Amino acid sequence: MTAAQLSSPPASPALHRWRKAAQSGQFLITAEVMPPKGGNPSHMVEMAQCLQPRVHAINITDGSRAVMRMSSLAAAAILLQHGIEPICQMACRDRNRIALQADLMGAYALGIRNILALTGDPVKAGDHPEARGVFDLESVRLLQLIRQLNHGFDINEKPLTDQPTDLFVGAAVDPQSRSWSGLQRRFERKLEAGAQFFQSQLISDFERLEKFMDQIAAGCDRPILAGIFLLKSAKNAQFINRCVPGVQIPQATIDRLAAATDPLLEGMKIAAEQVQAARQLCQGVHLMAVRREDLIPQILDLAGVAPVEAIADPVS
Template sequence: RAVMRMSPFAASLILLRHGIEPVCQFACRDRNRIGLQGDLLGAHALGIQNILALTGDPIKAGDYPDAKAVFDLEAVRLLKIVGNLNRGLDGNDKPLPDGAVDLFVGAAVDPQCKSKSGLERRFEQKIAAGAQFFQSQLISDFDLLEKFMYQIANGYQKPVLAGIFLLKSAKNAEFINRNVPGVEIPQHIIDRLARSSQPLQEGIKIAAEQVQMASQLCQGVHLMAVKREDLIPQILDLAGIPALAIDSPHANII
């Protein structure tokens, strides 16, 4: 949502230093092709391999609506540039001084897109441009996710991570419906949160149930617990997802 937070580049490096393999997001909204390529080369040099190539949400959706957007590229063109870097070439098809990089690049997908033909066309464009995995937008309709997986995605054998959002209250769910394009939290979920005397705990249960549903359809999840990332282990435990052994004395702080 174009909200100012720590650089994904820096956050990814912190995670890497704690033994956790990150997925670093690169948004075309904030940098031109020179800056993007420089940071991609820097990410590779520092051992950050997984890249999520995004166009980026519009500036007016965030907390600095008067900031200046860049959008020198969009997601498909950024994917192609990463492909070039992996072949040892820059965006102008000139050889890189230090040779090819080895980046594993993915892209975003919205299984709830109202146009199936548009969804399929954009998905195929991103695969043709080099996408090796996909992270979905916030999923609220698991029937649409199932249709997308069986009718489109499974034929390409690219891993898909479903976006699961921690809803903290009925008011939070209503805010999402008003402000996040393409997402409609079902009324029965809103009612369930409204009825609960502990809406946050109910939201944790809902997220865990959605993790379980997603695990039957796709290859993983992208958990979004905005400002309550500390609750992610609780969601995963409730969903029955076994913990990974992290070889780091500081891993428990992440």
């Protein structure tokens, strides 16, 4: 067996289609799946397999909301073993620059090609508030670091003696940020640092998204994916308003959920309407349905979005 065979994942028509789809101008669909809280990944794999025909890639969270779960790197590698293409989130909160570089090179060696570069949620927000955050870097500098690795150099501009990486890297964006100038400055810095796609936070104000697309993202030639969140009930929407900074679910949406005979179904209809709205404004959607990932195919059906077609010639 050759070294290339040892380091490459099993061939699958579903692997490595994300970059091709993003660069070809297709309407992009990703979905978020959380790693397990424990050593058994079977539920995560089951959810990802359910979603695979409907999405270009599965986004694996990295300690989202500073809640402890299995390593995103390990979880992404497990999905890859099952022929499912992951986007591996990489947050700066828990790693210094040595660990970040080590994990990124390790991800590439395992066959992972897609990274979402994040600063990370504050430790105090999570289930281990006594932990110490690292934050040696933040997302812009992480993007710069990945660009260095892709060019064959570490963060200190020393050559990588065992080949460069080739990672397709994205970044987060929040079109609902209160500071418009800050949003523009941060977006431009991430573009300059090498972001190849952008995934938004949960979108509740589509007029604001349209303004962002027209005034800030216009002409950037990078896919923007609108974050679509499944609201399961009025109580769930109220929790989001209390606990998620920068998000304000409209009262009309909360009232609609409260009045519904089946609030979960109503939430699916709302998410489908938002997918349709996003389709008119940007190049893709990122779907989040915490603990109900199995409902995402039905949401896409309600939105009139056809299954994703696999690309037959995966990139090695």
